[in-house]
Amino acid sequence: MSVRLGALQRGHRHRLREILDATSVFRESEIDVALELFDEVFAAGPARAPYDPGDGVASYEFVGSFSRDDQLVGYVCYGATPGTDRTYDLYWIAVHPQFQGEGGGSRLLGEVERRLREREARMLVVETSSRDEYSDTRRFYETRGYTQAARITDFYAPGDDRVIYTKPFPAPQPSPTERGVIAK
Numbered sequence: 001m002s003v004r005l006g007a008l009q010r011g012h013r014h015r016l017r018e019i020l021d022a023t024s025v026f027r028e029s030e031i032d033v034a035l036e037l038f039d040e041v042f043a044a045g046p047a048r049a050p051y052d053p054g055d056g057v058a059s060y061e062f063v064g065s066f067s068r069d070d071q072l073v074g075y076v077c078y079g080a081t082p083g084t085d086r087t088y089d090l091y092w093i094a095v096h097p098q099f100q101g102e103g104g105g106s107r108l109l110g111e112v113e114r115r116l117r118e119r120e121a122r123m124l125v126v127e128t129s130s131r132d133e134y135s136d137t138r139r140f141y142e143t144r145g146y147t148q149a150a151r152i153t154d155f156y157a158p159g160d161d162r163v164i165y166t167k168p169f170p171a172p173q174p175s176p177t178e179r180g181v182i183a184k
């Protein structure tokens, strides 16, 4: 199935909750946080402008994936990490189980990476859990170029470690003109 990527709107809140519930991996408190991020951007009027590295405040950007009949089937939320030089966090990614394994998650992650390369981001950081329910998720990141950078034992709960992955984006090479090379 091919999905269409597009912007989220305030009215998608209910469907977003359905997607988060349906994945069965998120705790209720985690779903609350995911919805808080959504509300921060969409409930209070027009979406805030993307993060200005100067303002020191986190901002959250969303991309949705939509089925052929325009139903929201997945989404990703990411943003620049305050206080860093072009480091970004992937806060949330979820695809409704009925649509998993069809390439939608890869499209969403690929779109975030494309946008970050355009902004000359240096790296994207992803956190996940060591719980068995997340083994497919960890494989998802690992096969897409993310490497484990750190692990905090018992972070979320006893026996539930925080696993931190990063993916670096190589600095763009200057063009021959920028390097001062004159073409013959």
Ligand SMILES: CC(C)(COP(=O)(O)OP(=O)(O)OC[C@H]1O[C@@H](n2cnc3c(N)ncnc32)[C@H](O)[C@@H]1OP(=O)(O)O)[C@@H](O)C(=O)NCCC(=O)NCCS
Pocket: 023, 025, 092, 093, 094, 095, 096, 099, 100, 101, 102, 103, 104, 105, 106, 107, 127, 128, 129, 134, 136, 137, 139, 140, 143
């Ligand atoms: C992780 C997730 C976003 C991937 O989305 P997706 O649409 O299933 O991803 P794709 O179809 O593009 O890719 C499937 C790949 O992810 C892996 N995968 C992860 N979870 C999967 C699932 N439930 N079903 C099928 N494949 C899954 C597969 O191993 C596959 O890897 P491969 O392409 O190397 O063979 C999605 O499975 C999901 O929402 N999982 C639950 C929520 C979650 O864990 N979010 C991340 C929180 S840190």
